[in-house]
Amino acid sequence: MSLPVEFEYHSLWATKQMNFNVKTAAERRLIQLNELVEIRMDAYENTKIYKERTKALHDKKIIPRDFAANDLVLLFNSRLKIFPGKLRSRWSGPFRIKEVMPYNAVVLWDREGKEFTINGQRLKPYLAEYDTIETSLPLEEPQAA
Incomplete structure (x- = not known):
């Protein structure tokens, strides 16, 4: 103390x-x-x-993505996350670019010729030729040997 x-x-x-x-x-x-x-x-x-x-x-x-008219691109489908498919790709397309607008907006044509505008950040270049694309593959039964 x-x-x-x-x-x-x-x-x-x-x-x-x-x-x-x-x-x-x-x-x-x-x-x-x-x-x-x-x-x-x-x-x-x-x-x-x-x-x-x-x-x-x-x-x-960072890969620069400079798009021009008549380029082929794939479009990222962000809504696919709601219904996930194990083997399903989130990229749809190919689409042809009609016009590149300011601020990374891009006008696309689909296969039927309809136009729609989307953000360019959702695109990536498509590297295959447009003419060689098949819309569906025929499924056949395997041949017995």
Whole structure:
């Protein structure tokens, strides 16, 4: 148990220790503040370097999608997620591009010649020839050998 007199003595002793060398304590505190500023600047530079490297890595993997009129494209069907099919592709098409509008909007023709406008981010180039596409494959019974 500590008495008020002892408590007063300890606080006086602590105050005396802290204020013993005011000039050196102030200099030490200034040095610590300057070191803190240097550490913050190093952290800022490291963060900047990290962000630049991450952006370069991301940009390297981006495939530019520049579409022109009469190109063949596949359209991503985002509604297929509601009714998932294990082997069903989410890409439908191919569609022919009629016109590329500003802000990545694209006007497409379907097989019947109808036009519709969609966002260009939902497209990817179709690499096969349009004439070689078959609409359905006939299924036949296997031949007995």
